[in-house]
Amino acid sequence: MSAELLNILLGFQPDAPELQQKREYDTTARNFVSSLGNISAQHFLKGADTPQDVLSVLDPSVNSIAYATILRIRIAAAVDKKTTVPDVVKPGGSLWNKLVLFLESFDPIQMRYAGAEWRKLLEYVEQIARAMQTPAIAISPMRSAMIRLDPSTGTFTSTHLNFIRLCMECRSYVAALPILDNYIHSLPSSIQAQVREGLEYSVPCADTATSGEFIHAKSGHSDKISLSDVQEYYVLGAMAYMGVRQFKKAHQMLEHVLVVPAAVANGLMLEAYKKWVLVGCLVDGSHKSVPRTAAGNAMKQVRACAKAYEALAEAFSQLNNLPKLKAQINAGKDTWDEDGNVGLVNELQEQQYRFYVSHLSRTFSAIPVSNIVNNVGGSAEDVTTYLETLIQNGFLNARLERNDKPGVGAVLRFYLDPTQGPQAKTEKQQQQALLEQTERTNMLADQVKDADYRLSISKEYVEYIKRQNKKAAAAAGGGGGDAMDVTWDDGDMDEDIMS
């Protein structure tokens, strides 16, 4: 362990007074990363497992860049060309512990500069966990690393996809929710380096920087991602939501797959559409028209292949003809089975009663349970218990009461006033919800602005504007002199792009 090496490693101190200026910090961090890249791996491997080990000298939360690089090289060396997982990196081994510690405590600002290391370490976590046949143990470190780097986790990276795949394999749907709840607001952009670096805006260490700025195609945080990666993420995410029975969110998640720009449909779109139709029934009681932005031709293709599902949805919404759904389900048994949607279809059958009962509230203020039994079948006790569970779970704004009149029995009485009953919300709750919504919308508006900005400095857009200006200049009959003066972040044009 040479002192010289240690000097280099400690050469970057994020808290140093001369680095308070973001621009300085930016340059130093970049130089530091590239100087680390020049040191050969042999140097870092020396002195491992001795008291003078660099990893024990460095603090993962202060010297994050150096720590990540060394850790990555160490693990690479340990697992290199081995068929089995060596003990040190096994869960409980020293390197594993260091890895997990690092992922939970690294300095997020520094990691903006060492994207490749960050990604590599996460991949190791996943690979080791898989090799040990215990994929579930990777979930928590991965999640904390993702949230640490980017609290909004809204910029899509290949890690997102790996993470959700892992969660689905372990059926840890709940574990996936913190990431899924943060919607994807950016995709890694491929803005040219000179545009990115010449601007104050793009200093990655800036406090105000959003993840869309420091995670981009060249930052190394993400592997190259394709459209089907993003689609797969959404489909899997939706399935996770279904797993925890949050059907509304699942429904919204699936819509993201339907709106992708497409000249023709692909398999994931079809898959998403089928599930979307079914989940739509569970959310609203009937299936709705596809989002307006969805590509028309692709939707036509998809719908042609998903006729059976639409028929099912149609049967579901016919609340005055309950046996029809059952018949439809039986008729398409093989289809649901092949598509792996049996679970959802069964859910449909169970939930139809719920919609039937809540539909009654639009017509009746009170109805004897025996009347409901006549329509849905089954015994009075079963129906009564079922209604009780519905009321307890807040699906029904009603109460069950006993009636003294002979021959009437239990009565389901709906609350007519929306401010009464189990579903009621006080004005305060409503106000709270409205405030929260306002905040969310404002945040979203900022993200839209960012996306818009990124779009406005993309090469294609600049070229488009150039062409437009040339045309305008030609039309005006003047020289091309003025054309170059018109800036590319012209406000009006941006709005056109958004609309």
Next chain:
Amino acid sequence: MASNVADSPFFQQQKAKGNIIVHDPPKFDLESYISNYDGFTRLDRLHHIGSHSAYLAVDAYRIAIAEAKQGKNVKLYLLLVEELSQIAPNDPAALTDTAWAEKKTREVQQEQDRLDHELKSYKNNLIKESIRMGNEDMGHFFYACGDWSAAHKAYMRMREHCTSNKHLADMTLRLVFVSIAQKSWLGVQSHVAKVDAAQLKGDEKIKLEPIISACTGLAHMCTSNFRDAATNFIHTFPTFLTLEPAAGITWQREVLSGNDIAVYGGLCALASMDRSELQNQVLANSDFRNFLELEPHIRRAITLFCNSKYSACLEILEGYRNDYLLDVYLSKVLSTIYGRIRTKSIVQYFIPFSCVTLDEMATKFQLTGEFATIEDELETMINNGTLDARIDLVDRLLISPPTNPRYNVHADALAMAEKYDHTLRLRLTRLNMLAAGMEIRPDKNQPREGPPGTGEGLSSGMRGIGSRLGLT
């Protein structure tokens, strides 16, 4: 006698076809009723009454057959005789007068040949006026024979030979007349619009206006457009009653009488207007008052409706249901009109109450046979959104739900905000994808298949992704 007729093979068939059959005697007297009409509509109405009323069938057919024998429409005569023979085979009128039919057919054929010949010679002479008249004669002839489409064509051919606005208007009125006989209401509407647009001036125009509004109203009513029908009928000028023949047609006798306008207009207004509109536009309308005086019970029904005496109003209308079912134009739309008036009465009746017992509703609104109980009827009305109320089956009450606008506004705002939020996110996703150059493009390497084919390929490729991932 009536029961015999009702069991006859003809009425059995009518029943099987789902046509309406009226068994009870209507309030009107056939002789005096039919004496209001002339021309084709007289026969048409008699035929309608004969084929729908078991009580009047034989009388109506007898008169109709006697009438038909005066005319040139052999086909209609044969049809009437055939139908009567199925109702009362022993009636003397039920025997087909074959000799007359053959003779008439021959005569008709000769006349057609003659007219054809005349028209040809007019055409050779190239005299516009003669050609026009020749075509007109052809039209009249075909109309008399009951060949509507040929009549329509003949009148249409007059168009290019018309030299004055008056001729054009006459021709179009003839077309309206034929279209009414054909019962092709869209045709009536378009031709009436043309008459309206014809550039007539002064007296001529004033003369035609009542005809236009009456025919438009009729066409709207028969296409179930009651609101427009009502406006047209109630704005028909009373001069309609005393109108001179226009285009050789006495409209108030050969199409619809003043009484008809009163009934049609009154019923359509009841079905489509609310109380204040009825009061202001119908009862206080001095033009329409002249018509309403002809049918005082319609006037009474409207007055009762305006005074919120709905059950009395419905009672009057029910009393005349049989009469109106025997009206050639009303019978098809009557149940819709009555249904609307009834639902409107129920809705209006319930407005001032917060709670009414179902038994009270049942006595106020006698069931018409469409629903088994008043609950069922109310349930249907609530479900299709016409009545804003809830039924309490336990205490047998109809309850008006309390409203809480403040809560609703909050809830709506929240729902809307969430929806917009989500839409915006979807757009953002799409925008990002476009910015990143992501798009699904058709595969150029593979031969193109039709959309279903590609779809099959897709689904087989993706089949079972759910089960593979363990979420089913």
